[in-house]
Amino acid sequence: MALLSVLLMLTLGLLLAAAMSEKLQVLVRSSSNLQNQEQGWLYGLSAEQLAMKGLMQDFKDDPKVTHLSQYWATQQGGLPVGDGSMESKVRDMQSCFNLNALSHPDTTDDNQTQKAHRNINIFSALLENIELKGGEMDSWEAEQIAQASRDWVYPKTEPVSPRGADDNDYLSLPVAYLASNTDMRDESEWRAVRGVSALRMRGLMPYLCALPEHELRINVNTVAVDQPELFAALFVNSISIEQAADILEQRPREGWKDVDEFLNEPALSGVDKALVKESLTVKSYYFELDARVEIQGSSSRLRSLMVRSKDDKLLVIRRRTGES
Numbered sequence: 296m297a298l299l300s301v302l303l304m305l306t307l308g309l310l311l312a313a314a315m316s317e318k319l320q321v322l323v324r325s326s327s328n329l330q331n332q333e334q335g336w337l338y339g340l341s342a343e344q345l346a347m348k349g350l351m352q353d354f355k356d357d358p359k360v361t362h363l364s365q366y367w368a369t370q371q372g373g374l375p376v377g378d379g380s381m382e383s384k385v386r387d388m389q390s391c392f393n394l395n396a397l398s399h400p401d402t403t404d405d406n407q408t409q410k411a412h413r414n415i416n417i418f419s420a421l422l423e424n425i426e427l428k429g430g431e432m433d434s435w436e437a438e439q440i441a442q443a444s445r446d447w448v449y450p451k452t453e454p455v456s457p458r459g460a461d462d463n464d465y466l467s468l469p470v471a472y473l474a475s476n477t478d479m480r481d482e483s484e485w486r487a488v489r490g491v492s493a494l495r496m497r498g499l500m501p502y503l504c505a506l507p508e509h510e511l512r513i514n515v516n517t518v519a520v521d522q523p524e525l526f527a528a529l530f531v532n533s534i535s536i537e538q539a540a541d542i543l544e545q546r547p548r549e550g551w552k553d554v555d556e557f558l559n560e561p562a563l564s565g566v567d568k569a570l571v572k573e574s575l576t577v578k579s580y581y582f583e584l585d586a587r588v589e590i591q592g593s594s595s596r597l598r599s600l601m602v603r604s605k606d607d608k609l610l611v612i613r614r615r616t617g618e619s
Contacts, residue, residue, distance in 0.1 A: 331593035339597030342383040342586040347609045354607040361579040362516040362550030379590035387517040388581035391504040395478045396511035397445040420532045424524035425498050440490040447488050460489040479505040512576040515557050516550030
């Protein structure tokens with residue numbers, strides 16, 4: 296009987312020790328992951344400071360022009376850090392279509408109305424230009440999605456256009472929700488707009504951004520060479536995607552010095568330049584750092600949106616963290 300009692304106590308002791316050991320391992324892993332996440336956050340902030348330093352040096356060297364041969368665009372890639380690695384890149388956020396630029400109303404102010412129609416036409420042209428696996432989008436469907444996107448960011452609960460969509464349209468869905476009716480904080484919000492499928496979202500994401508302003512000013516010097524669809528859309532497809540690709544490939548190494556120099560390109564001789572000029576620039580004010588850190592199997596990501604002031608200083612106006 297005494298022997299059985301001893302064996303029972305020994306068994307209970309072993310079970311207790313095993314449970315305590317497992318609990319300790321979980322706590323150690325959790326502590327290690329938290330430490331790695333915190334370290335990744337600090338490395339991300341370091342990358343942010345390095346990016347800001349490079350950008351401000353470029354502002355000093357060439358205050359009137361932003362182009363892809365500058366330090367911010369060329370000094371990107373991987374960097375060893377401690378027990379892991381970090382990759383960072385800076386993106387000119389004026390090399391994409393600002394979804395919040397669709398929020399201009401139709402008013403008695405001819406300038407505002409002209410902006411509204413111009414931005415809708417550019418966005419519709421971009422939607423038509425993106426060829427997806429499911430087939431191309433016709434002009435009718437493209438305008439419907441463009442108008443619905445406008446209603447999403449426009450501060451009214453009724454559609455601006457008969458082809459748009461607002462609260463009543465979304466409330467009638469099986470899973471009902473309301474339109475935002477305010478600026479998008481991130482381009483991923485566009486997925487909630489009527490007509491935007493997952494396939495379209497994936498196809499359009501590289502061309503889109505959501506800036507905290509309502510102007511559309513795309514830098515002709517920083518549009519990616521592999522995005523002629525956006526370039527052609529700026530001219531509402533009055534030039535072909537092939538012509539846009541040729542212009543991008545022949546772009547000067549240090550970009551065009553001003554918008555007029557760009558518009559004097561021979562390939563644009565038949566384009567209505569006055570109509571498109573307001574949507575173009577060669578100087579950018581918004582940049583985003585995307586830093587990804589990997590430390591001992593733990594991944595972290597920091598995306599920092601920076602705005603350039605009139606005196607060429609940089610201010611971080613938004614930070615987002617995560618692993619994807």
